[in-house]
Amino acid sequence: MYKIISVEVCDDVLVDPTDPPGKPVVADSAKNFIKVQWEKPKRDGGAPVTGYNIERKDPRTGTWNKLNDEPIKVLVLCIICRLFAHQK
Numbered sequence: 001m002y003k004i005i006s007v008e009v010c011d012d013v014l015v016d017p018t019d020p021p022g023k024p025v026v027a028d029s030a031k032n033f034i035k036v037q038w039e040k041p042k043r044d045g046g047a048p049v050t051g052y053n054i055e056r057k058d059p060r061t062g063t064w065n066k067l068n069d070e071p072i073k074v075l076v077l078c079i080i081c082r083l084f085a086h087q088k
Contacts (some may be wrong), residue, residue, distance in 0.1 A: 051072055
């Protein structure tokens, strides 16, 4: 399970709150990768969206872990191998 935890915007021109982006969905997967994508927010609040932060829920512990260090600038995240290293 994935969720977008925040949307990065250019703060100096933000007029209204930004709508949330679409719910992340698994677009493709195999044994060693997963591709997650989502829709951009319907309204950007008057400021361009500059990136997204996304988390993954660990099915064993139920805790959410942030997947990216820097905001993701596109509407797709492809994660290779590292998610699967701890799952057996």
